[in-house]
Amino acid sequence: MTATPWKAPKLDAKLKIAIHDKMVLSRATEEMLIRMMRTGHGYFWIGGPGEEGFNVPLGLLTKKGHGPDYDYLHLHYRSSATILAMGSDPIDMLRQMRSTATDPYSKGRNFVNHFAIKPWNVVPVTPTIETQYATVIGTAHMQRRHGGDGLSYVTGGDAGSAEGDFWTCMNWSTRPDHELPVLILLTQNQFGISTPSSQTQNNRHLNERANGFGIRNACVDGNDPIASFHAIVEAMEYVRHERKPYCLQANVSRLYGHSSSSGANRYDEPDCIAPYEQRLIRENLMTQAEIQAVWDKHNAQLAEDLQKVIAEPMPGKEHVLQHVWHDGPAGN
Amino acid sequence: MANLAQAIRLALHYAEENLGVTDIFGEDVGAPLGGVFTATQGLKTAWNTPLDERGIIGMALGIAYAGGKPVAEIQFCDYIYNCIDLLKLCGNVTWSSAGEYHVPMVLMTPVGSGIHGSMYHSHSFESIATHIQGWKIVMPSNPKDAYGLLLSAIAEPNPVLFLAPKALMRQKGAELIPGEPADERTLHNLIDAPLGDRSDWQPNWPPVEDYRVPIGEAKIARAGTALTVVTYGRMLPVSVTAAETLAKEGIEVEVIDLRTIYPFDLPTVKASVEKTGRLLVINEDTEVTNFGEHIIRKVMDEAFYSLEVKPELLAGLDVPGVGLAWGYEQNSVPQQDDVLAAMRRLANERA
Numbered sequence: 278m279t280a281t282p283w284k285a286p287k288l289d290a291k292l293k294i295a296i297h298d299k300m301v302l303s304r305a306t307e308e309m310l311i312r313m314m315r316t317g318h319g320y321f322w323i324g325g326p327g328e329e330g331f332n333v334p335l336g337l338l339t340k341k342g343h344g345p346d347y348d349y350l351h352l353h354y355r356s357s358a359t360i361l362a363m364g365s366d367p368i369d370m371l372r373q374m375r376s377t378a379t380d381p382y383s384k385g386r387n388f389v390n391h392f393a394i395k396p397w398n399v400v401p402v403t404p405t406i407e408t409q410y411a412t413v414i415g416t417a418h419m420q421r422r423h424g425g426d427g428l429s430y431v432t433g434g435d436a437g438s439a440e441g442d443f444w445t446c447m448n449w450s451t452r453p454d455h456e457l458p459v460l461i462l463l464t465q466n467q468f469g470i471s472t473p474s475s476q477t478q479n480n481r482h483l484n485e486r487a488n489g490f491g492i493r494n495a496c497v498d499g500n501d502p503i504a505s506f507h508a509i510v511e512a513m514e515y516v517r518h519e520r521k522p523y524c525l526q527a528n529v530s531r532l533y534g535h536s537s538s539s540g541a542n543r544y545d546e547p548d549c550i551a552p553y554e555q556r557l558i559r560e561n562l563m564t565q566a567e568i569q570a571v572w573d574k575h576n577a578q579l580a581e582d583l584q585k586v587i588a589e590p591m592p593g594k595e596h597v598l599q600h601v602w603h604d605g606p607a608g609n
Numbered sequence: 610m611a612n613l614a615q616a617i618r619l620a621l622h623y624a625e626e627n628l629g630v631t632d633i634f635g636e637d638v639g640a641p642l643g644g645v646f647t648a649t650q651g652l653k654t655a656w657n658t659p660l661d662e663r664g665i666i667g668m669a670l671g672i673a674y675a676g677g678k679p680v681a682e683i684q685f686c687d688y689i690y691n692c693i694d695l696l697k698l699c700g701n702v703t704w705s706s707a708g709e710y711h712v713p714m715v716l717m718t719p720v721g722s723g724i725h726g727s728m729y730h731s732h733s734f735e736s737i738a739t740h741i742q743g744w745k746i747v748m749p750s751n752p753k754d755a756y757g758l759l760l761s762a763i764a765e766p767n768p769v770l771f772l773a774p775k776a777l778m779r780q781k782g783a784e785l786i787p788g789e790p791a792d793e794r795t796l797h798n799l800i801d802a803p804l805g806d807r808s809d810w811q812p813n814w815p816p817v818e819d820y821r822v823p824i825g826e827a828k829i830a831r832a833g834t835a836l837t838v839v840t841y842g843r844m845l846p847v848s849v850t851a852a853e854t855l856a857k858e859g860i861e862v863e864v865i866d867l868r869t870i871y872p873f874d875l876p877t878v879k880a881s882v883e884k885t886g887r888l889l890v891i892n893e894d895t896e897v898t899n900f901g902e903h904i905i906r907k908v909m910d911e912a913f914y915s916l917e918v919k920p921e922l923l924a925g926l927d928v929p930g931v932g933l934a935w936g937y938e939q940n941s942v943p944q945q946d947d948v949l950a951a952m953r954r955l956a957n958e959r960a
Contacts, residue, residue, distance in 0.1 A: 349675065412670045600706075609674055
């Protein structure tokens with residue numbers, strides 16, 4: 278069975294409102310995760326509040342499914358909005374935050390925002406921040422051979438792109454006659470943990486590093502979901518049809534710092550949601566009351582989800598040796 | 610008889626045709642060279658990569674994620690160290706994702722000394738490898754086992770590290786691989802690329818058959834009652850030779866070819882120690898936190914009261930490398946005389 282060819286949806290009023298809904302859901306979820314960390318319902322928080330303006334359009338534009346006809350996602354740990362935009366249930370993120378045995382992504386073994394969703398080609402997220410650039414060439418290699426319009430995309434930041442695997446990705450995806458359908462995404466929040474990127478790299482735009490490999494590239498304001506949507510569509514259309522790599526940088530905010538290691542306090546950086554809400558009001562697509570209702574709906578659901586998750590079982594001795602080995606037939 | 614490099618090549622050919630191998634790749638793995646030891650000559654899915662070990666491992670893991678069956682190669686294990694975190698990732702994917710993904714990939718790399726390889730073509734890797742959880746680790750000592758272990762590795766749904774003792778690559782076997790022509794010259798003419806221009810050359814594969822050496826199953830290479838020697842890879846033929854010398858002195862040594870280093874065949878080792886009461890583990894790796902120490906510890910746990918004398922490990926000296934001059938290698942990696950002396954001493958030690 279061949280998958281339906283990908284086609285970018287029309288960015289109409291309905292989709293603009295849906296983008297807002299997912300942005301709010303993502304922010305509310307991340308803020309719930311931070312509250313869980315503060316109130317003893319989880320050990321460590323790391324996530325992506327501030328990247329919703331880029332990551333929600335990315336999730337909505339992903340060709341979602343299993344196998345090489347669909348997009349492979351090699352994400353890093355600030356990709357919650359992408360996963361939620363694709364339709365995941367935020368309660369599963371709460372489960373991973375609390376490290377419950379019911380956590381579907383890692384059974385309580387990994388930090389929050391470390392997804393693994395095979396039905397959607399979301400390969401396991403790791404905290405290495407660089408290995409995803411090395412693995413993305415493998416799925417893209419299989420897609421190049423398979424044909425179709427599926428692509429492999431990889432996300433990272435300015436710190437991750439300082440690692441050698443970033444260069445591996447660009448080199449391997451531009452081998453003569455073996456170019457790979459890789460979309461290289463750089464969410465630039467100006468920091469690597471606590472170190473400002475001004476101290477670590479001299480590029481005005483990280484995406485310009487791709488020029489050395491002849492990779493088409495662009496930079497977009499990741500705090501603008503509409504601009505991001507169009508930039509992602511342009512990039513995806515190129516990769517899907519030309520079967521060559523593309524590097525897209527999105528300038529984003531990091532609203533709660535690196536992680537709970539830096540306190541997870543709110544920083545005074547541009548917030549992508551507020552101006553987008555003003556835009557929706559200006560365009561008469563939503564009222565302030567309707568916007569507030571979206572926040573209230575998601576916050577109420579998350580509060581209900583939390584109570585459910587708190588009552589769920591935690592991993593124990595019986596779980597430790599599970600999944601050390603795969604006992605079934607080979608093949609993902 | 611096929612040599613070890615030819616056996617690997619035959620196994621990969623069989624696996625391309627019958628076990629779903631999609632990609633065999635690494636530096637110089639594809640045409641025209643077909644591997645620095647010629648182990649990948651003529652294979653239809655073999656291709657050359659950039660000289661980028663991290664890219665090779667990442668490519669393999671990505672292929673496995675996407676439903677393929679990769680066999681990757683790091684040209685010498687001495688160059689694998691910049692990939693440790695990727696090896697860790699390959700080994701933890703199944704556990705960390707709670708079984709959502711698994712990693713059916715094989716990574717081949719030549720190991721050990723014996724070819725005047727100097728600092729970066731002589732090291733062993735099995736001890737470090739056994740600290741990277743989630744991998745199975747095999748090392749053959751002869752061509753037929755290489756064939757059977759590699760097919761088992763390729764059929765395995767978990768990542769397998771296939772360590773090839775480089776000093777044995779040109780060693781011929783004592784047993785035919787099922788389907789292998791009996792005449793060496795015939796095999797050579799069928800599957801060895803000619804020297805010089807080989808752009809029009811194609812192999813003519815013999816009808817080799819399915820033959821597996823199960824992962825986790827050791828073999829008693831030589832039976833005996835005076836001493837148990839546990840070894841693998843290049844040290845196996847060295848140990849058998851020493852055992853044959855001692856047999857002339859009336860000392861019958863049992864030599865176990867571990868074949869799978871992890872998870873290793875403890876029942877076979879334990880049964881042998883219970884019979885002989887003496888244990889000598891021999892390998893080329895450096896002696897500190899050597900995997901042989903783990904073998905000895907497991908024997909202490911499981912068969913302590915069967916031991917008549919203290920168990921011993923004969924391994925490489927704990928020095929930063931194997932030096933090029935023969936005097937370095939001869940005096941830092943166990944040699945034939947060292948093995949013989951250690952076996953004789955332990956077999957004769959008063960209980």
